[in-house]
Amino acid sequence: MLEFGANDAGSGEGPGTYVKDGTEATFMADVVEASREQPVIVDFWAPWCGPCKTLGPALEAAVEKARGKVRMVKIDVDQNPRLVQMLAQQGLPMQSIPTVVGFVGGQIADMFQGAVPPGQIDAFIDALVRTGGSGGLEEALEAAEEMLDGGAAADAAQTFAAIAAEDPASARAHAGLIRAHLAMGEADRAQALLDALPGDVANAPEVEAARAQLALAGQAAAAGPVAELLARVEADPDDRQARFDLATALEASGDRAGAVDQLLELFRRDREWNDGAAKAQLLTIFEAAGPKDPVALAGRRRLGSMILI
Template sequence: MLELGQTPNAAPDAAPADLIKDTTDATFMADVVDASQTTPVIVDFWAPWCGPCKTLGPQLEAAVTAAKGKVRMVKVNVDENQQIAAQLRVQSIPMVYAFVDGQPIDGFQGAVPESQIKDFVTKLAAMSKEDGGLAEALEAAEEMLSMGEHDDAAQTFAAILGEEPENAAAMGGLARAHLAMGQVDEAEQLLSTAPDAIFNAPELEAVRAQIELARQAESAGPLAELQAAVDANPDDHAARFELAQALHANGDVEQAVDQLLELFRRDREWEDAKAKTQLFTIFDALPPQDPIALTGRRRLSSMIFA
């Protein structure tokens, strides 16, 4: 860290104008305060004579560029813009502030490890109200999937992952597209490569549950015979469980849930509470607000706590 007024050195390299720019006392309001209403803005106070600034500046620029528009950076030469430096009480440089919604919310002074810089930018990126159109692309991909346009949906989800590899919704969507095309192995392999940051994300856990159910469907028994077995002996728990699996494989999720709830009511401890485990797998595979999942969870809870 250097105090203001020390010996000159070279200025930091320039950076992309759309993400990283220089500002002045006159343009600070527009470049930082107004701009931060939609996108977090990092303000780097530097000077041409500041040695540590020559290291910190490029590291900040690299991290901001990697955030792909979710964070912007504005550089203030304190020698030429003393008014704004004084207003923000900048007494030594490098000094970095983060602005969100027009207010400084975080910052640090002096050179810091590159890992800390990346964490600083990543935290700000999560506050951004801009996503570079990814939300619209996700919505379009989901619509394609719902309309049976599985290949197009898969390509769109993959393109989103190319822009944002830790996008859990896109990875879950791509895996669901594989499942829709009957590519269970491909879906399972994809999820095994998920980055640590999203490995246990709800979107991915839901698809893992769907994969488990798809595996079960491959060996589901004959629906009519299983129904007949249960009708003949309602206490045949194995037949009822297999009936639920067959119903689910046949697309009758609600009836599958009904059969599992009935099995749980008759013997909640059968096969180490296998009915409850299967119910949770089905619920996890459904969207969180799906009526079948909501109703089923309530009915199961009422039985557990009865």
């Protein structure tokens, strides 16, 4: 594993204190886990990419200027195609480079594509630093999450709402407020809050996860009886609709692992059925579950392996 300060083959300049090269093998440690301690910027680039030759050195200079408030990892997309493919399958737009992604707390916090002026780079870094060091608001967010996990949805909603009022750009606060109303059975209110969000917040990963949970909640209302659907699938394993409906019913009943198993089996049997409905539903479940959910993590790996076959 390369250490921070190792030579950066992409910049054409000398080694930087806060910049390093990354690979598929080091991505989890260098980016996801490291971002739990401080923000990490990932520059997806390639040697043949003209804009990358302009953006890369500018990014490195800005990171060095921040003097340890952020770190930077450079990923050569030509040398790490499997990593790029897996990230794209999980919803990260990787169709063009350079793509620059900011990670905070193990999750994507912000991103941009293409070469941008130095002022925009500085603003991008400043926003990541603010997100990664929110002080008392961060503690309040953690407390609200604990309330929600503990079943005190109404108290959590009040706390999330107060945080969102103080920091309107906090996607985590808005997402938490949506999830709290959903937990209280107020799907219409949750949808109204979601619809009212500005675009920059509405597209944040935390809000996307809340949106996925809202979508699954809507499906749950129309889910059929698990036993009846299971009997249909056992009677005819090739009944695609019955298997999809069974997965929906299992997710609605709280059996996420069972739902993922059924959808993966449906994908294995017919990945193109109903315009790829099995894969789309799997991605919705993974998004709703969050990046740390063990069932979602295992499901993503299994789906990725099946796609690459």
